[in-house]
Amino acid sequence: MDKSELLRIIGKRILELREEKNLTQLDLAAKIEGDFDTTNVSRIESGRTNPTIFTLYRIAQALDVKLEDIMKIEIPED
């Protein structure tokens, strides 16, 4: 799996989790610890950025899920 595919999958997973909670990007950004903008949510969900683990951790916290839940992705065998 290449970088862009990984980022798309992670982003899609975050989008799914956010929609499960019925949150808008604005709601999510507001729940995230520290400064966070809907711009970043959009960029991450659409796979246009390669977030750091701390950024993902803050997102996981705001979504009330574990960090590993965001990583539970069906990784195509290479």
Added chain:
Amino acid sequence: MDKSELLRIIGKRILELREEKNLTQLDLAAKIEGDFDTTNVSRIESGRTNPTIFTLYRIAQALDVKLEDIMKIEIPED
């Protein structure tokens, strides 16, 4: 959990996985797809840097574990 604690935990987990496989930092760096230096392994294992998800993914691949296995950390309740 604050940022530095998260990074220390993730780093420790990678160190554990690497030692389970009896790899040196040099071995690991060499197995990682694309360019990777032992400097980076050291910085990540010691929690001095906040790696991107793609970097962690490449490390997971080199360690033959799933990305989520690196994230399976006992998260202290806040």
Added chain:
DNA sequence: TCCATACTTGACATTTTTGACAAGTCAAGA
């Protein structure tokens, strides 16, 4: 049609990761 909401996209400055190299520490063994 107009408006509001939700989201995307572009631009920008700041900060940080990444990749590379050199030098330093530290421990084990000849």
Added chain:
DNA sequence: TCTTGACTTGTCAAAAATGTCAAGTATGGA
């Protein structure tokens, strides 16, 4: 002691994430 291997730490440039704002698109409702 000297050397080797493993790892750490500092510096540096290049690339990229982050944070912020503004503008654009799209949809649905009044």
